[in-house]
Amino acid sequence: MSDSIANTQTPTRPQTRWSRVKRANWLTAVGFLIPALVLFVFFELFSLLYNVYMGFHSWKGFGDPTFVGLANYVDIFTDKLFRGALTHNFIFMVVALFIMTVFGLFLAIILDSGFPYADFFRALLFLPVIIPTVVVGLVWTRIFSTQGGLLNQFLELLNLVNLQNDWLGNPKTALAAVLVVWVWRHLGYSVIMFSAGLLGIPDDLKDAAALDGASPWQTVWRVIIPLLRSVIMIVAVLYAIFAFKVFTLVFIMTGGGPYNATEVVNTYMYDRVFRFFEMGIGSSIANLVILILLVFAAIRNQLKTEVEF
Amino acid sequence: MQIGYVTNCLGQTAIQEAVEVAVEVGFDCLEVGPSVDRDREAFRSFQKDGPVFIHSFIYGRNFLTHHASDKQAYRTEIYRLLDLAVDVGVPQITTATGVDPNLSLDDNISAALDFWAPLLDQALDADVRIALEFCPTAGNFALGPYAWRRLLAATNDWPNFGLNYDPSHLLWQFIDPYPPVSEFSEQIFSVHLKDTYIWHDRLAEHGFLTPYANEEEMAHGMRESRAVWWEYRVPGEGELDLVRFLRLLYSIGYQGALLLELEDKRYLGSRTAVLEGLRVGLNNIRQAIQTVQGELQTE
Amino acid sequence: MRWKEIPVYLRIPIYILMWFLAFLTIAPFMYFISLSLSKFADTYNIFLWPTSFELQNYIEAWNTVNLGVHYRNSLYVTLLALALNLSLGSMAAYAMARFDFPLREPIYNFFLAGLILSSEALLIPLFLNAKAFGILNKWWTLPVIYATLGLPFTIFVLRAFFETLPSELIDAATVDGCNAFQSYFYVMLPLSRSALLTVGLFQFVWFWDEFILAISLITNDDLRTLTAGLAKLHGEYFIDYPVLAAALVLTVIPVILVYILTQRQLIRGMTVGAMK
Numbered sequence: 001m002s003d004s005i006a007n008t009q010t011p012t013r014p015q016t017r018w019s020r021v022k023r024a025n026w027l028t029a030v031g032f033l034i035p036a037l038v039l040f041v042f043f044e045l046f047s048l049l050y051n052v053y054m055g056f057h058s059w060k061g062f063g064d065p066t067f068v069g070l071a072n073y074v075d076i077f078t079d080k081l082f083r084g085a086l087t088h089n090f091i092f093m094v095v096a097l098f099i100m101t102v103f104g105l106f107l108a109i110i111l112d113s114g115f116p117y118a119d120f121f122r123a124l125l126f127l128p129v130i131i132p133t134v135v136v137g138l139v140w141t142r143i144f145s146t147q148g149g150l151l152n153q154f155l156e157l158l159n160l161v162n163l164q165n166d167w168l169g170n171p172k173t174a175l176a177a178v179l180v181v182w183v184w185r186h187l188g189y190s191v192i193m194f195s196a197g198l199l200g201i202p203d204d205l206k207d208a209a210a211l212d213g214a215s216p217w218q219t220v221w222r223v224i225i226p227l228l229r230s231v232i233m234i235v236a237v238l239y240a241i242f243a244f245k246v247f248t249l250v251f252i253m254t255g256g257g258p259y260n261a262t263e264v265v266n267t268y269m270y271d272r273v274f275r276f277f278e279m280g281i282g283s284s285i286a287n288l289v290i291l292i293l294l295v296f297a298a299i300r301n302q303l304k305t306e307v308e309f
Numbered sequence: 310m311q312i313g314y315v316t317n318c319l320g321q322t323a324i325q326e327a328v329e330v331a332v333e334v335g336f337d338c339l340e341v342g343p344s345v346d347r348d349r350e351a352f353r354s355f356q357k358d359g360p361v362f363i364h365s366f367i368y369g370r371n372f373l374t375h376h377a378s379d380k381q382a383y384r385t386e387i388y389r390l391l392d393l394a395v396d397v398g399v400p401q402i403t404t405a406t407g408v409d410p411n412l413s414l415d416d417n418i419s420a421a422l423d424f425w426a427p428l429l430d431q432a433l434d435a436d437v438r439i440a441l442e443f444c445p446t447a448g449n450f451a452l453g454p455y456a457w458r459r460l461l462a463a464t465n466d467w468p469n470f471g472l473n474y475d476p477s478h479l480l481w482q483f484i485d486p487y488p489p490v491s492e493f494s495e496q497i498f499s500v501h502l503k504d505t506y507i508w509h510d511r512l513a514e515h516g517f518l519t520p521y522a523n524e525e526e527m528a529h530g531m532r533e534s535r536a537v538w539w540e541y542r543v544p545g546e547g548e549l550d551l552v553r554f555l556r557l558l559y560s561i562g563y564q565g566a567l568l569l570e571l572e573d574k575r576y577l578g579s580r581t582a583v584l585e586g587l588r589v590g591l592n593n594i595r596q597a598i599q600t601v602q603g604e605l606q607t608e
Numbered sequence: 609m610r611w612k613e614i615p616v617y618l619r620i621p622i623y624i625l626m627w628f629l630a631f632l633t634i635a636p637f638m639y640f641i642s643l644s645l646s647k648f649a650d651t652y653n654i655f656l657w658p659t660s661f662e663l664q665n666y667i668e669a670w671n672t673v674n675l676g677v678h679y680r681n682s683l684y685v686t687l688l689a690l691a692l693n694l695s696l697g698s699m700a701a702y703a704m705a706r707f708d709f710p711l712r713e714p715i716y717n718f719f720l721a722g723l724i725l726s727s728e729a730l731l732i733p734l735f736l737n738a739k740a741f742g743i744l745n746k747w748w749t750l751p752v753i754y755a756t757l758g759l760p761f762t763i764f765v766l767r768a769f770f771e772t773l774p775s776e777l778i779d780a781a782t783v784d785g786c787n788a789f790q791s792y793f794y795v796m797l798p799l800s801r802s803a804l805l806t807v808g809l810f811q812f813v814w815f816w817d818e819f820i821l822a823i824s825l826i827t828n829d830d831l832r833t834l835t836a837g838l839a840k841l842h843g844e845y846f847i848d849y850p851v852l853a854a855a856l857v858l859t860v861i862p863v864i865l866v867y868i869l870t871q872r873q874l875i876r877g878m879t880v881g882a883m884k
Binding site for chain 1: 611752871
Binding site: 060061062063271275278 | 325328332348350351354355358359360
């Protein structure tokens with residue numbers, strides 16, 4: 001298997017090959033396969049095709065859908081709100097690439113270098129990753145609250161009352177607040193990923209560099225990072241995809257407001273379908289999101305084939 | 310004629326659910342009450358392209374109450390509602406005049422005009438109709454044709470002021486519900502279809518007045534007092550001759566909507582019950598319409 | 609090994625940074641645990657340590673905000689989805705690892721294509737589909753859909769794992785008279801315990817956390833899962849914050865328990881998850 005550095009857990013046994021049963025037994029194989037295949041085809045393939053079809057229709061959830069051709073897509077692209085939402089997703093992506101990836105890498109390297117109690121820190125940082133997003137959203141909404149919320153109370157205690165704010169209600173700070181929570185929740189994931197990658201780099205390599213007179217900084221820059229290139233790419237693309245999956249945090253904390261300051265593509269889509277019953281438009285937006293995901297998947301596949309060694 | 314329903318029977322709800330109910334049962338429109346979350350964007354979206362539209366808002370309180378804070382709250386709310394109606398394109402607000410039991414009819418009319426004049430002006434400019442529903446328990450002094458005549462004469466300057474005709478209120482007051490339809494045909498903006506059932510034996514036993522408390526909390530949260538000898542029912546199951554009433558509406562050329570107001574205790578309390586009640590009511594209305602249309606065709 | 613070589617003037621800020629991050633990570637947890645144990649919403653201790661121990665909040669959360677119902681639903685949905693996903697997924701993976709049949713690779717890639725599609729992207733397609741076939745608001749709606757969405761990952765990991773097991777074991781079993789299903793059930797599965805655990809943990813965390821499908825496909829309050837129930841709670845009336853905090857603590861307990869018990873496997877599962 002490729003990516004052996006990052007894939008430290010799947011053992012490979014090169015010598016014994018599976019004996020392939022003759023084609024006469026393919027009925028058995030199909031028997032094993034059918035339930036999963038049926039469910040998959042029905043819920044994923046069929047749904048997707050139906051969705052593509054509905055993307056060309058207008059439907060209020062009642063009566064018959066009307067064919068409208070590309071009108072939905074025109075509607076979406078000319079909607080300022082959609083463009084704003086898309087911009088916000090891109091902001092998430094930039095944050096993902098620079099804060100989560102770079103900072104996560106930095107933290108992983110530090111922890112891997114012999115930082116005291118590194119295991120404790122790693123385990124701790126990973127904790128937010130498994131807490132249900134709804135819980136995270138609700139807790140932080142309370143923290144940012146203007147009525148007895150932790151952050152404002154804390155600032156008051158430090159005599160920084162002038163810094164107090166309606167964090168989630170102020171259009172200028174809302175997006176930043178949500179981003180903070182998003183990073184809080186997902187940072188541990190990149191730290192763990194990079195830590196796993198770092199474990200795969202033999203110690204001799206790191207020590208050898210030191211013996212050659214390289215400073216710690218040079219060791220990092222010239223030895224570790226190139227060896228981690230594939231993991232870095234994977235993490236970067238992963239987080240970029242995450243940036244377009246954002247929904248729950250925004251939905252819980254701000255609902256897309258205030259004044260659409262935190263609107264993202266998925267909340268925009270949700271609103272148009274479940275608030276305004278515009279099913280056809282929802283399908284069109286979903287098609288666009290899927291397209292974006294496919295683009296990222298293609299990028300990732302491209303990177304995977306490039307970074308093999 | 311379009312047929313809709315009043316959302317108060319759903320209790321505290323979201324507009325999306327109210328629309329879903331309308332679609333499920335088969336209504337063309339809704340009258341949105343105060344228990345529906347004010348989702349401005351959603352209102353606008355439904356008003357613009359369906360699947361059902363908002364016929365009117367309904368909000369009736371005693372605007373002439375002596376409680377200063379209540380009065381202020383009601384006032385703020387009705388003005389806010391007018392703004393909302395203008396913003397999202399809802400053409401009517403169904404409401405009450407308010408009542409001061411210490412004043413004479415004419416003085417009540419003056420007091421009401423004091424309160425309502427500015428709002429009626431605003432509504433007139435914005436093309437929003439204000440319809441009075443003469444519900445005796447929601448704070449109204451004009452409960453019968455006599456008072457309506459005087460009130461409507463006093464509000465001549467505002468052609469956007471009219472009536473929301475709900476015969477159920479008239480039935481237990483023993484006001485003949487049919488003649489006023491013809492008399493006030495020009496000013497009937499909308500119709501609530503609701504019926505009243507009267508137990509004549511109980512009436513004989515208890516009398517008209519019920520001095521002992523008999524209050525009940527309605528689904529829309531407001532407590533209303535109920536007499537022992539009558540109750541509201543779905544159209545077609547009470548004292549009202551639905552066919553006769555609809556025939557009358559046709560004869561005056563009524564083009565407005567018929568709104569089913571469900572306050573039938575037998576159908577309140579759960580979503581299933583409410584849906585059932587709405588279906589039964591709608592069915593009765595449709596059958597009556599069919600009968601009347603049949604008559605019209607054979608003439 | 610190189611930490612000691614970093615000059616002290618750099619080490620100190622990094623120490624501070626790490627401890628600050630640790631504090632930032634743990635503070636919200638301490639906050640809402642304290643909140644769940646207090647009587648009023650705005651009494652708290654600056655060290656975020658509980659000042660009182662009002663267990664009443666937990667009882668109230670369980671009863672009055674319907675938490676018990678939602679908890680039960682989340683458990684049912686998650687466990688059912690897990691069972692369905694692991695059984696169907698392992699069977700499919702087994703078929704592809706063990707047998708050679710026409711279209712095997714295309715079908716495998718077909719499953720893999722599903723890895724790209726997130727539940728958010730599939731929300732509308734699934735909703736339309738479920739609506740058209742009357743599948744909304746059933747007790748099996750979420751379990752079946754979750755299980756299906758998790759199939760690509762399960763198949764991907766398990767196929768790879770199965771292919772690393774020596775075929776002699778199966779051959780021996782066949783010689784002993786086992787049919788395909790028996791070899792699968794009595795030989796392969798027991799050997800795959802760790803892989804199944806890894807995949808299962810990843811799916812568990814994902815199912816327990818899932819939100820967008822949970823609020824959109826189920827509108828019947830009796831069937832709602834925890835995530836949807838909590839969100840609705842937050843959106844509706846004025847909330848008694850300590851009670852809400854208690855509800856949140858209760859929601860988080862299963863995941864934390866699983867984390868403590870299976871930390872390594874869990875982390876491994878989630879890192880493999882990223883490789884997709």
